[in-house]
Amino acid sequence: xxxxxxxxxxxxxxxxxxxxxxxxxxxxxxxxxxxxxxxxxxxxxxxxxxxxxxxxxxxxxxxxxxxxxxxxxxxxxxxxxxxxxxxxxxxxxxxxxxxxxxxxxxxxxxxxxxxxxxxxxxxxxxxxxxxxxxxxxxxxxxxxxxxxxxxxxxxxxxxxxxxxxxxxxxxxxxxxx
Numbered sequence: 001x002x003x004x005x006x007x008x009x010x011x012x013x014x015x016x017x018x019x020x021x022x023x024x025x026x027x028x029x030x031x032x033x034x035x036x037x038x039x040x041x042x043x044x045x046x047x048x049x050x051x052x053x054x055x056x057x058x059x060x061x062x063x064x065x066x067x068x069x070x071x072x073x074x075x076x077x078x079x080x081x082x083x084x085x086x087x088x089x090x091x092x093x094x095x096x097x098x099x100x101x102x103x104x105x106x107x108x109x110x111x112x113x114x115x116x117x118x119x120x121x122x123x124x125x126x127x128x129x130x131x132x133x134x135x136x137x138x139x140x141x142x143x144x145x146x147x148x149x150x151x152x153x154x155x156x157x158x159x160x161x162x163x164x165x166x167x168x169x170x171x172x173x174x175x176x177x
Contacts, residue, residue: 026153027162033147036063036140037130041120044103045110051095051120053146059091060170061142062163065128067099068109070136076155077137081116083160083167090171091144095120099128099136139163143170 040052064080066073077096084094094117098106101123110119122128131140139152141163150166152159 026156026159027166028151028153030148030150033143033149036142036146036148037127039127039130041097041122041127043118044098044106044121045115045119047118047120051118053142056093056095056142057146058144059093060144060167060174061093061095062167063095063097063131063140063142065097065099065122065131065133065136065138065140067136068105072155073109073137074113075157076139076159077113077115079155079157079160081114083164084117086164087167087171091174092167092171093117097122097127099125099133101125141166141170144174 036053038053040050043049043051062080062083064076066077080094080096084092096115096117096119098109098119098121100106100109100121103121103123106119106121131138135153137152137155140148141150141152143149149170152163
């Protein structure tokens with residue numbers, strides 16, 4: 001656990017550097033990949049009950065941390081709908097993780113911006129802290145074995161194309177094995 005925490009701290013520093021440098025490349029590749037923290041959160045849209053990281057083993061999963069006050073999230077969450085549709089017949093799952101403290105703020109956002117994939121809420125910020133989230137949105141691309149392979153910090157139009165390419169590469173790896 002201590003090793004994982006120190007690696008996530010390093011990742012956090014890298015993410016902050018990318019977010020504040022204005023660097024056009026807002027994707028951090030993890031080499032070697034790091035184990036995604038385990039979590040359980042209540043679903044608030046497009047699923048029922050609680051969802052956990054372990055529910056997504058065997059699938060490529062994109063965890064997208066967002067908040068109702070996040071301007072770029074108004075573009076990124078709907079853009080992920082298109083990717084969800086693009087990969088609908090493949091073992092790929094998108095999951096939105098709201099870090100809103102007040103659940104009604106998340107509901108208000110979701111009523112204005114369509115999200116077609118499961119949404120969970122982290123009102124205490126515990127899961128966001130496990131992932132060392134420092135910017136909104138922050139996305140974590142997790143492979144079928146539960147390993148974080150990429151971190152996407154912020155959002156600019158076209159970022160979904162980079163994400164789609166990464167997912168295609170991971171699917172090719174799965175198909176080859």
